Amino acid sequence: MTATMAAGLTAVQAQEPEKKNSIIPEPVSVTSHEGEFLLTRASVVALSGEDLLSTASYFSGYMEEYLGYPLEIRVPNTKKKESVTGEICLVNSDNGETPGGYQLHVTSEGITVRGNDASGVFYGIQTLIQLLPTRAGVLPIVPAVVVEDYPRFPYRGMHLDVVRHYFPVNYIKRYIDYLAWHKLNYFHWHLTDDQGWRVEMKCRPELTAQGANREGEIEGLYPGVYTPLPYGGYYTQEEVKEIVRYAADRYITVVPEIDIPGHCMALLGVYPEFSTTPDEPKKAALTWGIYNKFNNVLAPKPEVFAFLTEVFSELCDLFPGPYIHVGGGDECAKKWWKESEQAQVFMQENGLKDEKALQSYFIHYVQKVLNDKGKILIGWDEIMEGGVSTDCVVMNWRRPGYGIQAAQAGHPVIMASSGYSYFNLKEARRQQEVAHRGYIPVEKVYTYPIVPEELTAEEARRVIGTQACMWTEYFPTPAKVEFGVFPRLAALSENAWSVPEAKS
Numbered sequence: 001m002t003a004t005m006a007a008g009l010t011a012v013q014a015q016e017p018e019k020k021n022s023i024i025p026e027p028v029s030v031t032s033h034e035g036e037f038l039l040t041r042a043s044v045v046a047l048s049g050e051d052l053l054s055t056a057s058y059f060s061g062y063m064e065e066y067l068g069y070p071l072e073i074r075v076p077n078t079k080k081k082e083s084v085t086g087e088i089c090l091v092n093s094d095n096g097e098t099p100g101g102y103q104l105h106v107t108s109e110g111i112t113v114r115g116n117d118a119s120g121v122f123y124g125i126q127t128l129i130q131l132l133p134t135r136a137g138v139l140p141i142v143p144a145v146v147v148e149d150y151p152r153f154p155y156r157g158m159h160l161d162v163v164r165h166y167f168p169v170n171y172i173k174r175y176i177d178y179l180a181w182h183k184l185n186y187f188h189w190h191l192t193d194d195q196g197w198r199v200e201m202k203c204r205p206e207l208t209a210q211g212a213n214r215e216g217e218i219e220g221l222y223p224g225v226y227t228p229l230p231y232g233g234y235y236t237q238e239e240v241k242e243i244v245r246y247a248a249d250r251y252i253t254v255v256p257e258i259d260i261p262g263h264c265m266a267l268l269g270v271y272p273e274f275s276t277t278p279d280e281p282k283k284a285a286l287t288w289g290i291y292n293k294f295n296n297v298l299a300p301k302p303e304v305f306a307f308l309t310e311v312f313s314e315l316c317d318l319f320p321g322p323y324i325h326v327g328g329g330d331e332c333a334k335k336w337w338k339e340s341e342q343a344q345v346f347m348q349e350n351g352l353k354d355e356k357a358l359q360s361y362f363i364h365y366v367q368k369v370l371n372d373k374g375k376i377l378i379g380w381d382e383i384m385e386g387g388v389s390t391d392c393v394v395m396n397w398r399r400p401g402y403g404i405q406a407a408q409a410g411h412p413v414i415m416a417s418s419g420y421s422y423f424n425l426k427e428a429r430r431q432q433e434v435a436h437r438g439y440i441p442v443e444k445v446y447t448y449p450i451v452p453e454e455l456t457a458e459e460a461r462r463v464i465g466t467q468a469c470m471w472t473e474y475f476p477t478p479a480k481v482e483f484g485v486f487p488r489l490a491a492l493s494e495n496a497w498s499v500p501e502a503k504s
């Protein structure tokens, strides 16, 4: 546990001072017993199978890095019917119960973590880590306890915008560690936008050769001052694979986002001919725009659809998870299609009654590319504007009403309403250090009604979870990002994981 986590603990604990344990997110039940167990350098971690090796290595690595105690790992030979014995036993019960659920038993004899599945064992280890001292030198004594636990929602996410500001691979891993410590399981990686294209595409190397760089930077507090400081950076496919693996070892799935048909000026900077104004390069040029609602959008041309097929197919091959986020129309200015003769002719030829229907045409097109690769489309709530099939997942970022509408229409929904979930908004009204209007105190994050009361039981089941977002226009460094993310990440974690009865 770090100082930042400790800060999170304090904030949430303040709500119920008599509580003895300080595990975040709060488990379903924690029962303390007499006694304690001392981990030593001789303690062996025994596993029920090789599927738990990455979790055991993670735990041993944690013990070595933070407490100076690497632990030996032993996989029993199940062919010889050796049982899992040792002071620390990790068992995947594979019992078909809630994925991620686990029991942690600590007695004076040893420690057992039983997971409903392999991810449950990993979460049990996270709970165990929170029972350990936070610094080397203090003996790693764990109090005797029985913890029974399982997550409230299957989707518990955190987002990072690496476009407005780029963060190196090592920091992305650090950020993924923060998610893992909080039992979050999806990392939404916002990879393209108006201000840059940050993922290497073998099919279109120019996207990063040109589109990863921009001419200027905004410096200082909101609204900031434009400075002609060349700025750029991107992730190679090798780096992406490294990050995906790193996340998978922590039971975190990476959800990549390529934003279309709006929020794509970096792409239009590389291919001005894809815009609705190819003869006016300035309107299609790579610019730094803080307010990008009025930027140009993709034109419905054959070469644009060919591009979308190539890029999204390659993206599906690069990211093994089930979801691809397509943005899908957030703040997509329809005026460009209204003013474009080419777009109007396309709409007539394809029986599209208005520009919202054209936006849906783009979404349907990409959805087919994704579905052919076995993937599920996620889009911001604007994807519903012109109608979209209910197997698309809606990520609600505007008012909660749009999340309600999505669940009522039959979509799986991820609740991330900006008034509760945008950690780039400051934490207190008077806070000066960060940007954007409005503020979201930690209590508001903690009490976000993820399942709105308006929903029937059947509709409520469509809410698959929640996530928070970190948009980085005014967060140029890891230190600033952490200033925004903590301690609210702890509140998000508890709201996403802990069943309402367990929450204080």
Ligand code: ACM
Binding pocket: 330, 331, 380, 397
């Ligand atoms: C968004 O904030 N435009 C999703």
